[in-house]
Amino acid sequence: MIQTLDQIFVLLKHWLLNFLPAAWQPAVGVVLSVVCIIGVFPALFAFTTVLERKGIGRIQNRLGPNRVGPFGILQPIADGIKSLTKEDIVPLKADAAVHFLAPIVLVVAVFMGFAVLPMGRNMVLVDMDAGLLFYFAMGASTEVSVFMAGWSSRNKYSLLGAMRAVAQMISYEVALLLSSVVVVMMSGSLSLVKIVAAQNQYSWGLPHWYIFTPWGFAGALMFGIAATAETNRSPFDLPEGESELVAGYFTEYSGFKFALFFLGEYVAMFSIAGLGATLFLGGWSAPLAALQFIPSWMWFFGKLMVAMCVFIWMRGTLPRLRQDQLMNFAWKFVLPMCLLNLFVAGLWRFMGDGLLRWVICSAILILAYVGMGWGEMKRKHLGPRTYRYAE
């Protein structure tokens, strides 16, 4: 029974395929999986928009959407109908072809990333030998679409937003890649299926997730920071800072093309949260050996939703950074920490088992973190905050 529930989607797919002649089965099987991915994530996106608007509303001491359906949960349907029926306005001077292609390139590149994410036991579309590399290659292609959108609109706000977005994405992509390299060093594979398999072991009922090691914890933190910046989420949402740039690179998009950008942004968040869960949180494996009876895909999507809630929480809590703060943070803090983490991971690998490596590796990382923070505070003459008028 547990087995059946765990493999229910795989079994369902095989059952459906059995109705077809054998020659068609591989091709139709791939199409079925792709249709599932393209169906499930927009549905999750619709749910997350309500969750986000409700959650941010609560954080900001208001109700959030509450008119459409009970508690406003039908809001995404209303939004969808609105964006489908809205007039699609293209500026007169815009470069029509590039303007049209930009949202399509974005959505296609974003959805491609899901091809290599294992969403449950035996639930991966393509188990590539170089899966992680494929994922990052697709992530890099989204930058082109952002540039296309900003440039083709013939609008200064759009262009500025695109330049900011691309500069930010390039800077944080370095950190994203370097923070993932530690996982590859430890598991010895670029295949995401093998990375999950390496973490899906238990000792004393506790899992071997990479986040429960010093280098894994530091790597997960750096990965989280870089992922937030890569998806242009608050506090790194300068490319669409509404007080400065209207809406950034998609200022001149309306109707369904705007909806595509919106979708692309959220699906990119799902995808990068899924990658983070796969790399550091054991993918579809259960957090305790005793909880393995719950199907693996539930754990994957559960971790995904927890990550989304953290994204929403951060958006409601943190103020937006300034451009120079953003760049300094990327190149002077995140990047050195990632490089140090590579060194620590190597040390961990060659020190052998025992308590000593825990102490030394943690000490190096904590000292570096505290030292860098302290040095930066000294350099900027930052200290305890003093209030001139409100004492």
Added chain:
Amino acid sequence: MGIAFYLVSVLTVAGGLAAVLLKNTVHCALAVTTAFAGLALLFLQLDAQFAGFAQILVYIGAVAILVVFAILLTRGSETPKGGVFSKTWLAGLAVAAAIFAVLGWAVLQVAGSLPQQNAAPAVTVNQIGEALMGRYVLPLEIIALLLTAALIGAVIVAMHEKEGD
């Protein structure tokens, strides 16, 4: 050679031609990106996953972006009045044809002397990594040194001059 090969080839060649023939510089940059993507697909068709993904990551994710940044930061994407084509295009064509002929000749010469393999060799990323860290570690280190020097140079060029000095 299936139909996929011809489709990808047409895409790549069309991208390359468009990059040369289009008038707007940003369009040219985007066309060259298409050609890069086509090349990556060709690598993937040959089962060279690492080369294919590295092609996308480096050429589309970095080189194409660098190109559009350079265009935007220098003189804008407006087409100059006199057109973008050089007056000496005929000489350029001759040089390009000559280089293509030499390369083609070299490839054809070598093709005969290589051992005939029926099955494509299966090279995993793991093997590439071991080769890079083992046999080819010296070239790798030299490239790393070169890139570090370039990075430091870029930072020095971009660094603010201290005011008052």
